Amino acid sequence: MDDIRVLHVDDEPDFAEVTAQFLERDGRFTVETAPGGADGLEQLTSAVDCVVSDYDMPGMNGLEFLEAVRESYPDLPFILFTGKGSEAVASEALTLGATDYLQKASGTDQYELLANRVSRAVGQFRAERELERKTELLEKTQDIADAGAWEYDPEQGEAYVTDQVYEIYEVDRDHDLSPMGDIQRFYHPEDCDTVRDAVEGALEDGEPYDIEVRVTAADGTDKWVRTRADPQFEDGACQHVRGTVRDITDRREREERLVETKQWYQTLLDGAPDAAFVADTESGEICETNRAGTQLLDRPRDEIVGLDQTALHPPEEGEAYASLFDRHVGAGGGRADSLDGHEELYVVDSAGERIPVEISSQTVEIGGQHYNQGYFRDITARKERERELKRQNERLDEFVTVVSHDLRNPLRTLSASLALIETDDEESLERCHRTVERMEQLIDDLVDLARHGETESEPEPVELAGLATACARTTGLSEGALSVTTDATIAADESQLRHLLENLFSNAVEHSSTDRQSQSAGAISDGDGVSLTVGPLDGGFYVADDGPGIPESERERVFRVGYSTSDRGTGFGLNIVKEAAETHGWDVDVTESAEGGARFEITGVEFANG
Structure with a gap:
């Protein structure tokens, strides 16, 4: 027993001192003395374990x-x-x-x-106080944990x-609870045998048990x-069986919802066309x-689950991938974070082959846990197309260089x-010079288009009448064959617009000439017999001719590559x-x-002059 602190109150100081000496010699006691009741009350505190007092004292x-x-x-x-x-005093x-009470x-x-x-x-006081503390603590614990305690004496x-x-079973305090009777009354039919076997095992064989089962309370609550x-x-x-019973309905419902959530989440993952890998945000597992x-990896699921996420990638680059994940994976807090734009990313399949991928990731929360969810898309086919396109561009560049040189x-x-x-025919000679210059410009544009896909220029104001007149001089139209009835200025790439007009004019000349069959290869038509008009249109302009026209059944096909009704047409x-449009x-x-x-009607045009 711990030290006992005694307050001895006696009006005889010598007796009090002797008593203190005898008690303290035992080694268990510490004694304080007081000469009377009033002094004793002043010295009394919660630290005192026992009061020893005389009876016959003055004052009190x-x-x-x-x-x-x-x-x-x-x-x-x-x-x-x-x-x-x-x-009587005692x-x-x-x-x-x-x-x-003790007589001196x-x-x-x-x-x-x-x-x-x-x-x-x-000792008895301390034991009672400890029991009270434990009882109070048990009651508070039960209140917090929603748990009850029970004891059963089989004899x-x-x-x-x-x-x-009682609260779990929803019965009054006068209800007579018993292990076997309660099993039949309150426990779910599918769980009765489980509980009965557990109780019998405890009573007969001394086997403890810890089980989770269903009950139906007296008010019908499951x-x-x-x-x-x-x-x-x-x-x-x-001799007896002691135990506890705790309501875990909320926990089981959360677990069931979590299982449903995980099943739903797994269904989403399996339905995704891209490979998905989910890793713990803390461990990376x-x-x-x-x-x-x-x-994608040509590996079964049980070989993938449990790996560190960096193990999906080339082993010699593990540190680089770990650093990349630290910077980007999971930082979005639910926001998708694409890893595109970084160096090429690869995973390694079961055969050790490197597979190029693009990765997007986000952080998801499931059951209070945070995970990195990464989607990996195999871009092998895309990479092969890019390589093939690069090879084709290199061949095209070489071809364009040769062709432009030869032209x-x-x-x-x-x-x-x-x-x-x-x-003496200065006009014809001048037309030939203009044609040569135009062919030089066409070759330059051809090289630029072949190497860059399209000419890089910003739209600028272009006077439609002036450009149409210039195009007429280089496409074989006779003087006076072109009529321009618009003064519109449009926002356009002049080179591209020139291509559009020249090809429309050339098409009219080629298909309208009455003397086309008699011309030798390479001759330029003089455009006799065809007239063209460039006129205004709501939202654009039109180019019309008085030639043979295009049958309605052919109008959807005329813009296709390779379509021509002329033996000499390209x-x-x-x-x-x-x-160009x-x-x-x-x-x-x-x-x-x-x-x-x-x-031909061209619409959707932006006018520069309002």
Whole structure:
């Protein structure tokens, strides 16, 4: 037992001092003394374990002192230790709440007897106080945990339960609870055998149990409970069984919802076309994948789950991938975070082959846990297309270089030869020079288009009438064959618009000439017999001719590559018209002109002059 602190109140200081010496010699006691009741009350604190008091004292006798002590300390051990008392005094003292009564005597035995009485009183007081604390703690624990405690004595057939057990079963406190009867009444039919076997095992074999089963309370409420039991045996017989029962309905419902959530989540993963890998945000350990993931790596699921997420990638680059994940994976808090734009990413399949992938990731929360969810898309086919396109571009670049070189050489020869020609027909000669210059420009544009896809220029204001007139001079139209009835200025790439107009004009000349069959290869038509009009249109402009026109059944096909009704046509002209229009975001349609020829309508045009 721990040290016992005693307050001894006696009006005889010498006796009090001797008593203190005898008690403290035992080694268990610490004694403080007071000469009377009033002084004793001043010295009394909660640190005192026992009060020893004389009875016959001036001012305040021992019984009056006892009454005063009990007002503040109703359960503190109090021993009346007096030499002048009587049986009547002892009876009254016990009635007032004294713990014990001891008559003073001669000799030293009385001090040993006093020490035993004090020790016993304090031990019992401390035990009762500890039991109260434990009981209070148990009650609070049960209240917090929604758990009840029970005890069953099989020999007497008696059961004791706490209030929480009644509340779980939703019965009144006068209900007579018993293990076997409660099983049949409250437990789910599918769980009755489980509970009955557990109880019988505890009573007959001393087997403890801890099970989770379903009950139906008296009010019809279905619940899940966790019931535990610990049987105590002596001489081969069960003396009693103690246990607890706790309502775990909320927890089981959360677990069921979590299972449903995980099943739903797994269904989403398996339905995803891309490989998915889910890793713990703290450890980086992969805890789930989908069918596409096993197919991408050509490995079964149980070989993937449990790996560190960096193990999916080339082993020699593990640190680089770990650093990449630290910077990007999981930082979004639910926001998808693409890892595109970084160096090429790869995973390694079961054969050790590197597979290029693009990765997007986000952080998800499931059941309070955070995970990195990464989607991996196999881009092997895309990479192969990119490599093939690169090879094609390299071949095209080489081809364009050769072709442009081979075209420019004869043009330069032609240009030089024209300079040597002497003729009175200055107009025709000037037209030839303009044509050579135009062909040089076309070659430059061809090279640029082949290498860059389209010319890089911003739309600028272009006077439609002036450009149309210039195009007429380079496409074989005779003087006066073109009529421009619009003064619109449009926002356009002049080079692309020139391609559009020249091909429309050339198409009209080629298909309208009455002398086309008699011309030799390479001759330029003079455009006799065809007239063209460039006129305004709501949202654009039109180009119309008075030639033979285009049959309605052929109008959807005329813009296709290779379409031509002329033996000498390339089939590219009207396709170039369409491409030039689409480059600007314009629409082009063909219909019949007022003169029965072809009419091409270009709409969606932005006008620069309002």
